[in-house]
Amino acid sequence: MKASVFTATSVDGFIARENGSVDWLPTGDGPGREDYGYQDFLDSVDALVMGRNSYDMVRSFGAWPYGNKPVMILTSQPLSIPTSIPTTVSAMSGSPHAVVQALSNKGYQHLYIDGGKTVQGFIRAGLIQTLIITIIPILIGSGIPLFGALPHDVPLRHLETTPFENGFVQSKYALLDINP
Amino acid sequence: MKASVFTATSVDGFIARENGSVDWLPTGDGPGREDYGYQDFLDSVDALVMGRNSYDMVRSFGAWPYGNKPVMILTSQPLSIPTSIPTTVSAMSGSPHAVVQALSNKGYQHLYIDGGKTVQGFIRAGLIQTLIITIIPILIGSGIPLFGALPHDVPLRHLETTPFENGFVQSKYALLDINP
Numbered sequence: 001m002k003a004s005v006f007t008a009t010s011v012d013g014f015i016a017r018e019n020g021s022v023d024w025l026p027t028g029d030g031p032g033r034e035d036y037g038y039q040d041f042l043d044s045v046d047a048l049v050m051g052r053n054s055y056d057m058v059r060s061f062g063a064w065p066y067g068n069k070p071v072m073i074l075t076s077q078p079l080s081i082p083t084s085i086p087t088t089v090s091a092m093s094g095s096p097h098a099v100v101q102a103l104s105n106k107g108y109q110h111l112y113i114d115g116g117k118t119v120q121g122f123i124r125a126g127l128i129q130t131l132i133i134t135i136i137p138i139l140i141g142s143g144i145p146l147f148g149a150l151p152h153d154v155p156l157r158h159l160e161t162t163p164f165e166n167g168f169v170q171s172k173y174a175l176l177d178i179n180p
Numbered sequence: 181m182k183a184s185v186f187t188a189t190s191v192d193g194f195i196a197r198e199n200g201s202v203d204w205l206p207t208g209d210g211p212g213r214e215d216y217g218y219q220d221f222l223d224s225v226d227a228l229v230m231g232r233n234s235y236d237m238v239r240s241f242g243a244w245p246y247g248n249k250p251v252m253i254l255t256s257q258p259l260s261i262p263t264s265i266p267t268t269v270s271a272m273s274g275s276p277h278a279v280v281q282a283l284s285n286k287g288y289q290h291l292y293i294d295g296g297k298t299v300q301g302f303i304r305a306g307l308i309q310t311l312i313i314t315i316i317p318i319l320i321g322s323g324i325p326l327f328g329a330l331p332h333d334v335p336l337r338h339l340e341t342t343p344f345e346n347g348f349v350q351s352k353y354a355l356l357d358i359n360p
Binding site: 011012013024123131133135137138139140141142146147148149150151152153154155156157158160161163167168169171173 | 191192193204303311313315317318319320321322326327328329330331332333334335336337338340341343347348349351353
Protein backbone atom coordinates (compact mmCIF):
# COMPACT_ATOMS: atom_id res chain seq x y z
CA MET A 1 0.00 0.00 0.00
CA LYS A 2 1.23 3.44 -0.95
CA ALA A 3 -0.25 6.81 -0.09
CA SER A 4 0.49 10.10 -1.83
CA VAL A 5 -0.29 13.77 -1.43
CA PHE A 6 -0.83 15.97 -4.49
CA THR A 7 -1.61 19.56 -3.64
CA ALA A 8 -0.99 23.19 -4.39
CA THR A 9 0.24 25.61 -1.75
CA SER A 10 1.05 29.29 -1.59
CA VAL A 11 4.76 30.11 -1.14
CA ASP A 12 3.93 30.56 2.55
CA GLY A 13 2.60 27.01 2.75
CA PHE A 14 -1.19 27.29 2.79
CA ILE A 15 -3.54 25.01 0.86
CA ALA A 16 -6.54 27.29 1.39
CA ARG A 17 -7.63 30.39 3.28
CA GLU A 18 -8.99 29.98 6.81
CA ASN A 19 -12.50 29.61 5.36
CA GLY A 20 -11.37 26.98 2.86
CA SER A 21 -11.36 29.33 -0.12
CA VAL A 22 -8.84 28.82 -2.90
CA ASP A 23 -9.72 32.05 -4.70
CA TRP A 24 -5.99 32.89 -4.77
CA LEU A 25 -5.35 29.85 -7.00
CA PRO A 26 -5.24 30.89 -10.66
CA THR A 27 -7.65 28.80 -12.72
CA GLY A 28 -6.82 27.77 -16.24
CA ASP A 29 -9.50 27.12 -18.81
CA GLY A 30 -10.21 25.52 -22.16
CA PRO A 31 -9.06 22.30 -23.79
CA GLY A 32 -5.39 21.40 -23.62
CA ARG A 33 -4.73 23.51 -20.58
CA GLU A 34 -1.83 22.50 -18.35
CA ASP A 35 -3.01 20.39 -15.44
CA TYR A 36 0.42 20.00 -13.76
CA GLY A 37 0.18 16.22 -13.95
CA TYR A 38 -3.05 16.10 -11.95
CA GLN A 39 -5.01 13.77 -14.23
CA ASP A 40 -2.08 11.35 -14.55
CA PHE A 41 -1.75 11.35 -10.78
CA LEU A 42 -5.49 10.82 -10.29
CA ASP A 43 -5.42 7.94 -12.77
CA SER A 44 -2.63 6.34 -10.72
CA VAL A 45 -4.63 6.13 -7.48
CA ASP A 46 -7.31 3.57 -6.54
CA ALA A 47 -9.05 5.78 -4.05
CA LEU A 48 -9.09 9.18 -2.38
CA VAL A 49 -9.13 9.76 1.36
CA MET A 50 -10.13 13.26 2.43
CA GLY A 51 -11.37 15.00 5.54
CA ARG A 52 -14.86 16.28 6.10
CA ASN A 53 -13.83 19.89 5.49
CA SER A 54 -12.30 19.05 2.12
CA TYR A 55 -15.44 17.14 1.16
CA ASP A 56 -17.61 20.14 2.00
CA MET A 57 -15.27 22.38 -0.01
CA VAL A 58 -15.24 20.06 -3.03
CA ARG A 59 -19.04 19.89 -2.97
CA SER A 60 -19.26 23.68 -2.87
CA PHE A 61 -17.39 23.83 -6.18
CA GLY A 62 -20.41 22.30 -7.99
CA ALA A 63 -20.29 19.04 -9.95
CA TRP A 64 -18.56 16.15 -8.16
CA PRO A 65 -15.11 16.03 -9.78
CA TYR A 66 -13.98 12.47 -9.06
CA GLY A 67 -16.37 10.44 -11.23
CA ASN A 68 -16.75 6.91 -9.90
CA LYS A 69 -13.36 6.85 -8.22
CA PRO A 70 -13.80 5.55 -4.66
CA VAL A 71 -13.63 8.44 -2.18
CA MET A 72 -13.54 7.96 1.58
CA ILE A 73 -14.59 10.91 3.70
CA LEU A 74 -12.88 10.76 7.09
CA THR A 75 -15.27 11.96 9.75
CA SER A 76 -16.11 11.10 13.31
CA GLN A 77 -19.55 12.70 12.89
CA PRO A 78 -22.56 11.15 11.13
CA LEU A 79 -22.46 12.08 7.45
CA SER A 80 -25.38 11.79 5.10
CA ILE A 81 -24.15 11.67 1.53
CA PRO A 82 -26.78 12.97 -0.90
CA THR A 83 -27.95 10.81 -3.81
CA SER A 84 -26.45 13.32 -6.25
CA ILE A 85 -23.02 12.07 -5.18
CA PRO A 86 -21.76 8.80 -6.74
CA THR A 87 -22.29 5.71 -4.60
CA THR A 88 -18.52 5.16 -4.66
CA VAL A 89 -18.27 7.94 -2.07
CA SER A 90 -18.53 6.78 1.52
CA ALA A 91 -17.88 7.99 5.04
CA MET A 92 -15.23 6.37 7.20
CA SER A 93 -13.68 6.95 10.59
CA GLY A 94 -10.63 5.75 12.41
CA SER A 95 -6.94 6.47 12.80
CA PRO A 96 -4.73 6.78 9.72
CA HIS A 97 -3.32 3.31 10.48
CA ALA A 98 -6.81 1.80 10.77
CA VAL A 99 -7.92 3.49 7.55
CA VAL A 100 -4.88 2.26 5.61
CA GLN A 101 -5.33 -1.24 7.03
CA ALA A 102 -9.02 -1.35 6.10
CA LEU A 103 -8.42 -0.05 2.58
CA SER A 104 -5.45 -2.36 2.09
CA ASN A 105 -7.71 -5.26 3.08
CA LYS A 106 -10.10 -4.16 0.34
CA GLY A 107 -7.28 -4.46 -2.18
CA TYR A 108 -6.46 -0.79 -2.69
CA GLN A 109 -2.82 -0.18 -3.56
CA HIS A 110 -2.40 3.58 -3.97
CA LEU A 111 -4.31 6.18 -1.96
CA TYR A 112 -4.58 9.92 -2.63
CA ILE A 113 -4.63 11.64 0.76
CA ASP A 114 -6.12 15.13 0.65
CA GLY A 115 -6.98 17.97 3.01
CA GLY A 116 -5.00 19.78 5.70
CA LYS A 117 -5.78 17.84 8.87
CA THR A 118 -5.96 14.53 7.03
CA VAL A 119 -2.60 14.98 5.33
CA GLN A 120 -1.02 16.09 8.62
CA GLY A 121 -2.41 13.04 10.42
CA PHE A 122 -1.11 10.64 7.79
CA ILE A 123 2.34 12.27 7.73
CA ARG A 124 2.51 12.14 11.54
CA ALA A 125 1.63 8.44 11.35
CA GLY A 126 4.43 7.82 8.83
CA LEU A 127 1.93 6.67 6.21
CA ILE A 128 2.71 9.00 3.30
CA GLN A 129 5.29 7.83 0.75
CA THR A 130 5.16 10.64 -1.82
CA LEU A 131 4.53 14.38 -1.61
CA ILE A 132 3.83 16.31 -4.80
CA ILE A 133 3.57 20.00 -4.01
CA THR A 134 2.90 22.69 -6.58
CA ILE A 135 3.96 26.06 -5.20
CA ILE A 136 1.88 28.99 -6.45
CA PRO A 137 3.73 32.34 -6.60
CA ILE A 138 1.77 34.23 -3.95
CA LEU A 139 1.89 34.89 -0.20
CA ILE A 140 -1.54 34.80 1.42
CA GLY A 141 -0.41 35.36 5.01
CA SER A 142 -2.78 32.98 6.78
CA GLY A 143 -4.96 29.97 6.07
CA ILE A 144 -5.01 26.20 6.35
CA PRO A 145 -1.39 24.99 6.40
CA LEU A 146 -0.34 21.88 4.50
CA PHE A 147 2.00 20.79 7.27
CA GLY A 148 1.61 20.56 11.02
CA ALA A 149 3.42 19.56 14.17
CA LEU A 150 5.45 16.36 14.12
CA PRO A 151 6.75 14.08 16.87
CA HIS A 152 10.18 14.15 15.17
CA ASP A 153 11.94 15.32 12.01
CA VAL A 154 10.86 13.66 8.78
CA PRO A 155 13.70 13.53 6.26
CA LEU A 156 12.62 13.70 2.61
CA ARG A 157 14.30 12.63 -0.59
CA HIS A 158 13.92 15.14 -3.40
CA LEU A 159 12.80 13.32 -6.55
CA GLU A 160 12.28 16.10 -9.07
CA THR A 161 11.28 19.72 -9.48
CA THR A 162 9.52 21.19 -12.48
CA PRO A 163 9.07 24.94 -12.90
CA PHE A 164 6.15 25.85 -15.18
CA GLU A 165 5.89 28.81 -17.54
CA ASN A 166 3.36 30.57 -15.33
CA GLY A 167 5.62 30.47 -12.28
CA PHE A 168 4.21 27.39 -10.59
CA VAL A 169 6.99 25.18 -9.19
CA GLN A 170 6.19 21.52 -8.64
CA SER A 171 8.44 19.43 -6.41
CA LYS A 172 8.16 15.71 -5.72
CA TYR A 173 9.57 14.23 -2.54
CA ALA A 174 9.71 10.73 -1.12
CA LEU A 175 9.25 10.46 2.63
CA LEU A 176 11.97 8.38 4.16
CA ASP A 177 10.93 5.62 6.49
CA ILE A 178 10.77 7.05 9.99
CA ASN A 179 9.21 3.94 11.55
CA PRO A 180 11.68 1.28 10.50
CA MET B 181 17.12 51.03 -2.67
CA LYS B 182 16.53 47.32 -2.97
CA ALA B 183 16.14 44.75 -0.19
CA SER B 184 16.47 40.99 -0.57
CA VAL B 185 15.99 37.88 1.50
CA PHE B 186 18.33 34.90 1.09
CA THR B 187 17.49 32.03 3.38
CA ALA B 188 17.07 28.30 3.73
CA THR B 189 13.84 26.76 4.97
CA SER B 190 12.59 23.28 5.69
CA VAL B 191 9.88 22.02 3.32
CA ASP B 192 7.41 23.02 6.03
CA GLY B 193 8.68 26.58 5.95
CA PHE B 194 10.86 27.01 9.04
CA ILE B 195 14.18 28.89 9.09
CA ALA B 196 15.15 27.48 12.49
CA ARG B 197 13.80 25.45 15.39
CA GLU B 198 11.93 27.29 18.16
CA ASN B 199 15.25 27.74 20.02
CA GLY B 200 16.97 29.12 16.91
CA SER B 201 18.88 25.93 16.16
CA VAL B 202 19.63 25.01 12.57
CA ASP B 203 20.99 21.57 13.43
CA TRP B 204 18.67 20.12 10.75
CA LEU B 205 20.56 22.03 8.05
CA PRO B 206 23.18 19.79 6.43
CA THR B 207 26.59 21.45 6.52
CA GLY B 208 29.06 21.05 3.69
CA ASP B 209 32.78 21.35 4.24
CA GLY B 210 36.09 21.78 2.52
CA PRO B 211 37.26 23.93 -0.38
CA GLY B 212 35.08 24.19 -3.46
CA ARG B 213 31.92 23.14 -1.67
CA GLU B 214 28.61 24.30 -3.13
CA ASP B 215 27.40 27.46 -1.41
CA TYR B 216 24.11 27.79 -3.34
CA GLY B 217 25.05 31.25 -4.55
CA TYR B 218 25.46 32.61 -1.03
CA GLN B 219 28.83 34.34 -1.49
CA ASP B 220 27.74 35.95 -4.76
CA PHE B 221 24.60 37.19 -3.05
CA LEU B 222 26.55 38.49 -0.06
CA ASP B 223 28.95 40.29 -2.40
CA SER B 224 25.95 41.99 -4.05
CA VAL B 225 24.67 43.64 -0.88
CA ASP B 226 26.00 46.79 0.84
CA ALA B 227 24.69 45.91 4.27
CA LEU B 228 22.81 43.35 6.33
CA VAL B 229 19.81 44.09 8.50
CA MET B 230 18.96 41.40 11.03
CA GLY B 231 16.97 41.07 14.22
CA ARG B 232 18.41 40.71 17.67
CA ASN B 233 17.63 36.98 17.80
CA SER B 234 19.51 36.34 14.56
CA TYR B 235 22.47 38.34 15.85
CA ASP B 236 22.59 36.23 19.00
CA MET B 237 22.35 33.07 16.91
CA VAL B 238 25.10 34.17 14.49
CA ARG B 239 27.36 35.01 17.45
CA SER B 240 26.75 31.58 18.97
CA PHE B 241 28.19 29.98 15.82
CA GLY B 242 31.65 31.30 16.72
CA ALA B 243 33.70 33.62 14.47
CA TRP B 244 31.77 36.61 13.08
CA PRO B 245 30.99 35.55 9.49
CA TYR B 246 30.37 38.90 7.77
CA GLY B 247 33.87 40.43 7.80
CA ASN B 248 33.68 44.21 7.62
CA LYS B 249 30.35 44.26 5.81
CA PRO B 250 28.06 46.75 7.57
CA VAL B 251 25.51 44.89 9.72
CA MET B 252 22.58 46.62 11.43
CA ILE B 253 21.07 44.79 14.38
CA LEU B 254 17.42 45.79 14.76
CA THR B 255 16.56 46.01 18.42
CA SER B 256 14.45 48.20 20.64
CA GLN B 257 16.56 47.19 23.66
CA PRO B 258 19.99 48.53 24.54
CA LEU B 259 22.64 46.40 22.87
CA SER B 260 26.28 46.37 23.85
CA ILE B 261 28.37 45.04 20.98
CA PRO B 262 31.60 43.48 22.22
CA THR B 263 34.93 44.66 20.88
CA SER B 264 35.52 41.25 19.27
CA ILE B 265 32.83 42.17 16.73
CA PRO B 266 33.88 44.44 13.82
CA THR B 267 33.07 48.11 14.30
CA THR B 268 30.96 47.94 11.14
CA VAL B 269 28.30 46.22 13.24
CA SER B 270 25.85 48.56 14.92
CA ALA B 271 22.47 48.52 16.65
CA MET B 272 19.49 50.30 15.14
CA SER B 273 15.82 50.65 15.91
CA GLY B 274 12.76 51.86 14.07
CA SER B 275 10.12 50.67 11.64
CA PRO B 276 11.17 48.94 8.40
CA HIS B 277 10.33 52.16 6.52
CA ALA B 278 12.45 54.26 8.87
CA VAL B 279 15.34 51.81 8.64
CA VAL B 280 15.26 51.74 4.84
CA GLN B 281 15.06 55.53 4.73
CA ALA B 282 17.99 55.96 7.09
CA LEU B 283 20.15 53.44 5.23
CA SER B 284 19.18 54.89 1.86
CA ASN B 285 20.26 58.31 3.15
CA LYS B 286 23.63 56.78 3.97
CA GLY B 287 23.97 55.69 0.34
CA TYR B 288 23.23 51.98 0.70
CA GLN B 289 21.62 50.47 -2.38
CA HIS B 290 21.06 46.78 -1.65
CA LEU B 291 20.16 45.41 1.77
CA TYR B 292 20.17 41.78 2.92
CA ILE B 293 17.27 41.37 5.32
CA ASP B 294 17.61 38.36 7.61
CA GLY B 295 15.80 36.69 10.49
CA GLY B 296 12.19 35.61 10.97
CA LYS B 297 10.52 38.63 12.56
CA THR B 298 12.66 41.09 10.62
CA VAL B 299 11.88 39.49 7.25
CA GLN B 300 8.18 39.32 8.11
CA GLY B 301 8.12 42.99 9.10
CA PHE B 302 9.83 44.09 5.90
CA ILE B 303 7.53 41.95 3.72
CA ARG B 304 4.47 43.35 5.53
CA ALA B 305 5.78 46.84 4.85
CA GLY B 306 6.20 46.04 1.13
CA LEU B 307 9.94 46.67 1.33
CA ILE B 308 11.35 43.39 -0.01
CA GLN B 309 11.99 43.12 -3.75
CA THR B 310 13.59 39.68 -4.01
CA LEU B 311 13.16 36.42 -2.14
CA ILE B 312 15.72 33.66 -2.61
CA ILE B 313 14.62 30.57 -0.73
CA THR B 314 16.56 27.32 -0.62
CA ILE B 315 14.25 24.51 0.42
CA ILE B 316 15.94 21.74 2.40
CA PRO B 317 14.36 18.27 2.03
CA ILE B 318 13.14 17.78 5.60
CA LEU B 319 10.02 18.42 7.67
CA ILE B 320 10.83 19.68 11.17
CA GLY B 321 7.26 20.19 12.36
CA SER B 322 7.70 23.41 14.29
CA GLY B 323 10.08 26.33 14.60
CA ILE B 324 10.56 29.92 13.50
CA PRO B 325 8.58 30.40 10.29
CA LEU B 326 9.98 32.44 7.42
CA PHE B 327 6.59 33.98 6.68
CA GLY B 328 3.93 35.53 8.85
CA ALA B 329 0.56 37.23 8.73
CA LEU B 330 -0.05 39.82 6.03
CA PRO B 331 -2.57 42.64 5.66
CA HIS B 332 -3.31 41.41 2.11
CA ASP B 333 -2.11 38.92 -0.52
CA VAL B 334 1.36 39.53 -1.91
CA PRO B 335 1.66 38.28 -5.49
CA LEU B 336 5.11 37.06 -6.50
CA ARG B 337 6.81 36.65 -9.84
CA HIS B 338 8.79 33.44 -10.16
CA LEU B 339 12.23 34.23 -11.55
CA GLU B 340 14.02 30.90 -11.51
CA THR B 341 14.31 27.59 -9.71
CA THR B 342 17.46 25.51 -9.39
CA PRO B 343 17.39 21.99 -7.97
CA PHE B 344 20.76 20.88 -6.57
CA GLU B 345 22.24 17.38 -6.58
CA ASN B 346 21.73 16.96 -2.85
CA GLY B 347 17.99 17.70 -3.04
CA PHE B 348 18.07 21.39 -2.11
CA VAL B 349 15.70 23.40 -4.33
CA GLN B 350 16.39 27.11 -4.67
CA SER B 351 13.66 29.40 -5.98
CA LYS B 352 13.94 33.12 -6.67
CA TYR B 353 10.87 35.34 -6.62
CA ALA B 354 10.30 39.03 -7.20
CA LEU B 355 7.70 40.64 -4.96
CA LEU B 356 5.24 42.61 -7.01
CA ASP B 357 4.56 46.14 -5.92
CA ILE B 358 1.65 46.09 -3.49
CA ASN B 359 1.92 49.75 -2.48
CA PRO B 360 1.74 51.43 -5.87
